[in-house]
Amino acid sequence: MKYTAWGRFPVIDATPVFFDENLVLNNPAFESDSLIPFGNGRSYGDSALASRYIPMRNHDRMLSFDEETGHLVCEAGVLLSEIIEAFIPRGWFLKITPGTKLITVGGAIASDVHGKNHHVAGCFSESVESMRILLPDGTIQTCAKGDELFHATCGGMGLTGIILDANLSLKRVTSQNINQTCIKTQNLQETFSAFEEYAVQPYSVAWIDCLAKGDEIGKCLLMVGDFTDDGDFEYKAKKRVTVPFDFPSFTLNSFSVKMFNRQYYRKAAEGISQQKVGIDTFFYPLDAINNWNRIYGKNGFTQYQFILPKEGSFDGLNEILKSITESGKGSFLAVLKLYGPANENYLSFPLEGYSLALDFKIEKDLFKLLDQLDKIVAHYGGRIYLTKDVRVSRETFELGYPQVEAFRAFRKKMGLDTVLNSLQSQRLGL
Ligand SMILES: Cc1cc2nc3c(=O)[nH]c(=O)nc-3n(C[C@H](O)[C@H](O)[C@H](O)COP(=O)(O)OP(=O)(O)OC[C@H]3O[C@@H](n4cnc5c(N)ncnc54)[C@H](O)[C@@H]3O)c2cc1C
Known part of the structure; x- marks a missing residue:
């Protein structure tokens, strides 16, 4: 099947690999060192492209919301637009949003996206209280700020495991x-x-x-x-x-x-x-x-x-x-x-x-x-x-990127480098 990302360059032949949480990454279905999660394809280049990709968009359930704290737990395939449609009428908005709302929560974390308020509010990871990640050995780890898995995954371009869901902190707003x-x-x-x-x-x-x-x-x-x-x-x-x-x-x-x-x-x-x-x-x-x-x-x-x-x-x-x-x-x-x-x-x-x-x-x-x-x-x-x-x-x-060696060492230590790779990670030796 032909697929590509937002820049429509390059266009490659690739096979979608669907998964549920009971299937682990080193299941034979995942055997390949060229496999990468795919959100909503709004990245421009080759970070979400590999000969085998994992479509995440259908993992789109919102799981819970705490009206007191503004904490929303949702699956990684939920679009920011879906969060906005559900929560603006209740007076809540995203703490950080990029220039498109048509991206998934997983994509927002993997690119650690930023918006027009970076100078006062930082990146998307600032709004992530915790997240659950599926690793190649089949374990699911929960991580939060301070954990190496968290700091490698935010901005890690899908190379540190599949983000399954996240607990996001929304902010109160006074209007739309x-x-x-x-x-x-x-x-x-x-x-x-x-x-x-x-x-x-x-x-x-x-x-x-x-x-x-x-x-x-x-x-x-x-x-x-x-x-x-x-x-x-x-x-x-x-x-x-x-x-x-x-x-x-x-x-x-x-x-x-x-x-x-x-x-x-x-x-x-x-x-x-x-x-x-x-x-x-x-x-x-x-x-x-x-x-x-x-x-x-x-x-x-x-x-x-x-x-x-x-x-x-x-x-x-x-x-x-x-x-x-x-x-x-x-x-x-x-x-x-x-x-x-x-x-x-x-x-x-x-x-x-x-x-x-x-x-x-x-x-x-x-x-x-x-x-x-x-x-x-x-x-x-x-x-x-x-x-x-x-x-x-x-x-x-x-x-x-002076921390690239720490990122590479983390991937090796966790056995990620032999499973998750995109065209971009292969080009950059990540
Ligand atoms: C019009 C437009 C405006 C934009 N404006 C901004 C902006 O202001 N600021 C900014 O920072 N970015 C901006 N972007 C870029 C966009 O926000 C990012 O590329 C975002 O990561 C795309 O998310 P996606 O869901 O489409 O993911 P994809 O493009 O499908 O994938 C992007 C990366 O996320 C990884 N990924 C996706 N889902 C998961 C998952 N569940 N687990 C692990 N990894 C995953 C992929 O492997 C890939 O490496 C813009 C893009 C467009 C088209």
């Missing part, structure tokens, strides 16, 4: 609406100043025009916000439109991206503007379009997301944005975020600084450009996000 402020900046210096000025706001994200040149490099629309206190909990998920077919590959070229970026930037009000928006508009704008990944054509696309420590962020971003402009390869989506301190997990992506995420269609010479950007990222002490990655070299990866 957000007071959003949009700040339009004219260059990278202004963008950085605006991030710092609005850092007290719990949620912030900037859209950068990554084709702007000269003095305008780094101009952006910075969106910040927080929940309103109007007590409105009448949540209805936004209707979605569908991209019906793969766009021809010429649709996206540097000219069309430039036009889009110009229009998008011009349309926004000058200076500072405010409006009240729903959670879907604020947190999940891309979810409004089903299959938006088709606009990149049938060869697929990749997202290049890197993070740089704060001290070198300004110079590093300047260099990277210049290299992209010079290459003529455009990106519709160039999202800049501010991050707080790193956590203790072996392979979690965030560190204190700024990250930029850029989408590129797969085309000739793209990987040459990304190799060039890797060098700048490495020079400034940054790293690449595994859940978006499909091509980074082992050498670049290792430079960015």
